[in-house]
Amino acid sequence: MSGTAATIDRACAACLRRAWLLGALVAHFERCSPRRSDLSGLLALPDGDLIRALGGRDVPVLRDRYRGFSPSTLRSTLAAFALHVVCRHDPAYPPQLAEAPDRPAALFVAGAWERFAALVAAPSVALVGARRASGYGLEAGRVLGRELAAAGVTVVSGMALGVDSAAHAGALDGGGATVAVLAGSAHRPYPSSKRRLHRAIVGAGCVVSELPPGAAVRKWSFPARNRIIAGLAQATVVVEASVTSGSLITADCARALGRDIGAVPGQVTSPLASGPNDLLFDGALVVRSAADVLDLLFGAGVRPAVRQRDGSELRPTLRTLLRLVESGRPTLGAIVAGGSDAGSALVGLAELELLGYVRRGPAGSYVRVP
Amino acid sequence: MLARISTFAIDGLDSVPVTVETDIRPGLPAFSVVGLADRSVREARERVRSAIGNQGFAFPARRITVNLAPAWLKKVGPGFDLAMAAALLAASGQVEADDLARWAIFGELSLSGQLRGCRGALAVAEGARRAGLRGLILPRDRALEAALVDEIEVAGIEDLRELAEVIGGAGAPALPRAAPGPRVAEADAPPPDLADVRGHAGPLRALEIAAAGGHNLLFEGPPGTGKTMLARRLPSILPPLTRPEALEVTRIHSVAGVHHGGGLVRHRPFRAPHHTISPSGLAGGGSIPAPGEVTLAHRGVLFLDELSEFPRSSLEALRQPLEDGRVGVVRGQHAVVFPSRFMLVAATNPCPCGFAGSDRAGRPCRCTDAEVERHRRRLSGPLLDRIDLLVGVQRPAPEELAGGPLSSSAEARERVVEARARQAHRLDGSEATCNADMDTATLRNRLGMSASARDALMDAYSSGHLSARGHHRALRVARTIADLHGAEGVERAHVLETLSLRQHGPAEVLAA
Numbered sequence: 001m002s003g004t005a006a007t008i009d010r011a012c013a014a015c016l017r018r019a020w021l022l023g024a025l026v027a028h029f030e031r032c033s034p035r036r037s038d039l040s041g042l043l044a045l046p047d048g049d050l051i052r053a054l055g056g057r058d059v060p061v062l063r064d065r066y067r068g069f070s071p072s073t074l075r076s077t078l079a080a081f082a083l084h085v086v087c088r089h090d091p092a093y094p095p096q097l098a099e100a101p102d103r104p105a106a107l108f109v110a111g112a113w114e115r116f117a118a119l120v121a122a123p124s125v126a127l128v129g130a131r132r133a134s135g136y137g138l139e140a141g142r143v144l145g146r147e148l149a150a151a152g153v154t155v156v157s158g159m160a161l162g163v164d165s166a167a168h169a170g171a172l173d174g175g176g177a178t179v180a181v182l183a184g185s186a187h188r189p190y191p192s193s194k195r196r197l198h199r200a201i202v203g204a205g206c207v208v209s210e211l212p213p214g215a216a217v218r219k220w221s222f223p224a225r226n227r228i229i230a231g232l233a234q235a236t237v238v239v240e241a242s243v244t245s246g247s248l249i250t251a252d253c254a255r256a257l258g259r260d261i262g263a264v265p266g267q268v269t270s271p272l273a274s275g276p277n278d279l280l281f282d283g284a285l286v287v288r289s290a291a292d293v294l295d296l297l298f299g300a301g302v303r304p305a306v307r308q309r310d311g312s313e314l315r316p317t318l319r320t321l322l323r324l325v326e327s328g329r330p331t332l333g334a335i336v337a338g339g340s341d342a343g344s345a346l347v348g349l350a351e352l353e354l355l356g357y358v359r360r361g362p363a364g365s366y367v368r369v370p
Numbered sequence: 371m372l373a374r375i376s377t378f379a380i381d382g383l384d385s386v387p388v389t390v391e392t393d394i395r396p397g398l399p400a401f402s403v404v405g406l407a408d409r410s411v412r413e414a415r416e417r418v419r420s421a422i423g424n425q426g427f428a429f430p431a432r433r434i435t436v437n438l439a440p441a442w443l444k445k446v447g448p449g450f451d452l453a454m455a456a457a458l459l460a461a462s463g464q465v466e467a468d469d470l471a472r473w474a475i476f477g478e479l480s481l482s483g484q485l486r487g488c489r490g491a492l493a494v495a496e497g498a499r500r501a502g503l504r505g506l507i508l509p510r511d512r513a514l515e516a517a518l519v520d521e522i523e524v525a526g527i528e529d530l531r532e533l534a535e536v537i538g539g540a541g542a543p544a545l546p547r548a549a550p551g552p553r554v555a556e557a558d559a560p561p562p563d564l565a566d567v568r569g570h571a572g573p574l575r576a577l578e579i580a581a582a583g584g585h586n587l588l589f590e591g592p593p594g595t596g597k598t599m600l601a602r603r604l605p606s607i608l609p610p611l612t613r614p615e616a617l618e619v620t621r622i623h624s625v626a627g628v629h630h631g632g633g634l635v636r637h638r639p640f641r642a643p644h645h646t647i648s649p650s651g652l653a654g655g656g657s658i659p660a661p662g663e664v665t666l667a668h669r670g671v672l673f674l675d676e677l678s679e680f681p682r683s684s685l686e687a688l689r690q691p692l693e694d695g696r697v698g699v700v701r702g703q704h705a706v707v708f709p710s711r712f713m714l715v716a717a718t719n720p721c722p723c724g725f726a727g728s729d730r731a732g733r734p735c736r737c738t739d740a741e742v743e744r745h746r747r748r749l750s751g752p753l754l755d756r757i758d759l760l761v762g763v764q765r766p767a768p769e770e771l772a773g774g775p776l777s778s779s780a781e782a783r784e785r786v787v788e789a790r791a792r793q794a795h796r797l798d799g800s801e802a803t804c805n806a807d808m809d810t811a812t813l814r815n816r817l818g819m820s821a822s823a824r825d826a827l828m829d830a831y832s833s834g835h836l837s838a839r840g841h842h843r844a845l846r847v848a849r850t851i852a853d854l855h856g857a858e859g860v861e862r863a864h865v866l867e868t869l870s871l872r873q874h875g876p877a878e879v880l881a882a
Contacts (some may be wrong), residue, residue: 058481132738135726161740188845193740270734332572332870334767342571342776343851350866354829362735362742363591364572364762 008084008113010197011106013071015087018105020069021047023215024062028054030218039223043102059202062320074212081187081213084109084116094120097231102256104210104228111184111206117177119206120259121295126155128247129163129239130272135361137240137272138166140264145170147290147305153297156181156233158225163239165197176204181228183221185213226250235260237287241275248275252292258294261289311357321348325358330365373460376474377443377453378497380490382659382706383625385497389439390450392457397433405438408446415478418455425483425530430462446658449488452477456533465534473537483530485509486800490625492617495519507536513545514633515624518617557631561605565778569766573600576761576871578782581607583850585806586714586756588677592764593724597717600763601673604715605638606779609787615669618709622668626661639670644678649687659699659706667712671741677716678748685753692756712738714757721745755863758843758870760808764863789853805850813845818859823848826865835869844868
């Protein structure tokens, strides 16, 4: 990691110390296994009370270390990891985040600083959902991410497996307007299998976290991270989630902040749909496409979604092929049964794939890219 | 009195001349075998003793010493029985021994004196010709196989009495009829035909291209969609075996004991080992090196179902055979090289649960993308590098089932043979015989690629549809498609079709 690029440092010593304290208390948080409601209360405590509440036997040691904390050491670490930092006393701190009592003291940012500032200032939507998502959920997350980003909306999510990553990947496709909020340090991909996605987001959007480098990731870090996702976004859309999913925590946080909640309807028979369907039953906005979200943010019809390419601009042979894929004939076999020969159908499908109209699903199926 | 008889030991796939010397002298009755004989050879004493008695000959009650020369060569198996019995009969003067030097004798005895089948008859017959012998005596049901070697007289016999007659100068009995019995007919049945298949346009096209260019192939699809059924039909569209190839295959199968006993093997082998097979079972091995599945599939098809279930060590063992077309087995002081030019067809589920992308209602895939990625990573690496075509197999739609077959094997084979002829013409002077084996220099010089084809390939490369390694493999496949079309150069359409036959997994797409 190069420490040569000048990093932006807009944090006061007190806030840095607070961020450091959270990192030092990671294991203590875990030990007292805070329930969801407690976590928000704990995070809202001032430093001294927090040490008393969680420290247990370690209180004297923690106090000593707290007093001996050196902001300059942390600052040089940040420079080494190419992380920017902004604290809640700075005007550049995202104002939408400042409302809550349990707001993060400082945000560490990986990615270009100007981009971070622009992304948090723009209208933003959180897209969250299940890790073990279905193909439908991944597709929905991806398409929403892409069309929202293309319409100039910042897509906020948590870079988890499943829907989160699909939303980020979609947003990167749609121009890169995306912010990933991590449960660990911002410079370190978590989960580590998403290294490539992490690199892409740092390059085109930005990655943020309230924890300094070196903080371990524990169970409680995820609900804590979810409150930042909800806080950064004007609205939270749940794509696919079982009733125990962490995405519903994000929705809860959004509700507590008085933000809008949307959900993508799912099949009533699927356990993955129970989360969003319950939200819909309770009055969440029905999200059928990016247009629904854009109407919510800007008022009906004010900012139309970028229209998808409907294929009318294609050659007739390719258009016919595309219509076959769209009409539920997603395999070569079914296409050929419609009357063309295998060789030329394969040629046409490759052309459509290169042009970005279809992509390959599992086991030789073709999926229309919306 | 001393008698000397030529026989052969099987070493790898070849036969090594062995001389059986039998000496009978006065002394306490004893029967000893010397000359690095293993257990099964020493047990021959009991078989020989009983067989001689049961056939009405006299077992000499004197001191008998049998020496198997050369003494440094380890001798294994029951193939020396007949030679030992013949030497004994000759040494004891019970048969006329004048003409013994012209024969090689090879076979296993039963206690009754009847002969049993033996492995490696063809290899022994070739050895006999090399050694300049004029004839070979061996069990009757292997006579057709040995008779594939010209220039030597083959005597297929039933029992020891017949042996005595042949050595005594009665001449070789007539060869068994060439018409195979029902057992042989079943083992030698032609491979199943493409005409039985409904739907599966993509996989069929891939099979034809694979056959035409010698490309390795991977089928990916949910369970029960027909991956195995399709793979079994690949031998039916490969060019017929040439005579030298057929001899090679017959020799291998005979030595390995999987030969059907009806003379020449006429169809390309199809081997489908289960995924619990050991690495040495796959590549060859054992304390006495025996050919593995890769060698049994020589000139044919090796099918690995459930590729991801094969242990990593087994897949690693496939590397050398795939790369070099032969596999070396070294055991102790012994090194053997087995040929292994086969086409690899593999099949795998798209994800651990098997139902990713399945259109069957009520069977959604329940795997996370991490699980799918892990599943795919198990496959990746050295083996996937050698696989040119990756094709999805889906349950045929109802309208496909209603239609007729897309092609018969005979038609497809005709196109394949034509395409191969075109390749042979183009590759004349290089070592490769088909497009899949083309080296990089040949690939560069003799491809004949049009500008638009090059553009399509670069598009695919820069948009991430092809990896650097995939790029080269794609070139070979595109060349084969051009050959199937009878085209002189590789056109844009050929490249595009190639791209469609290289499957991209959902995991790769998401990680973009």
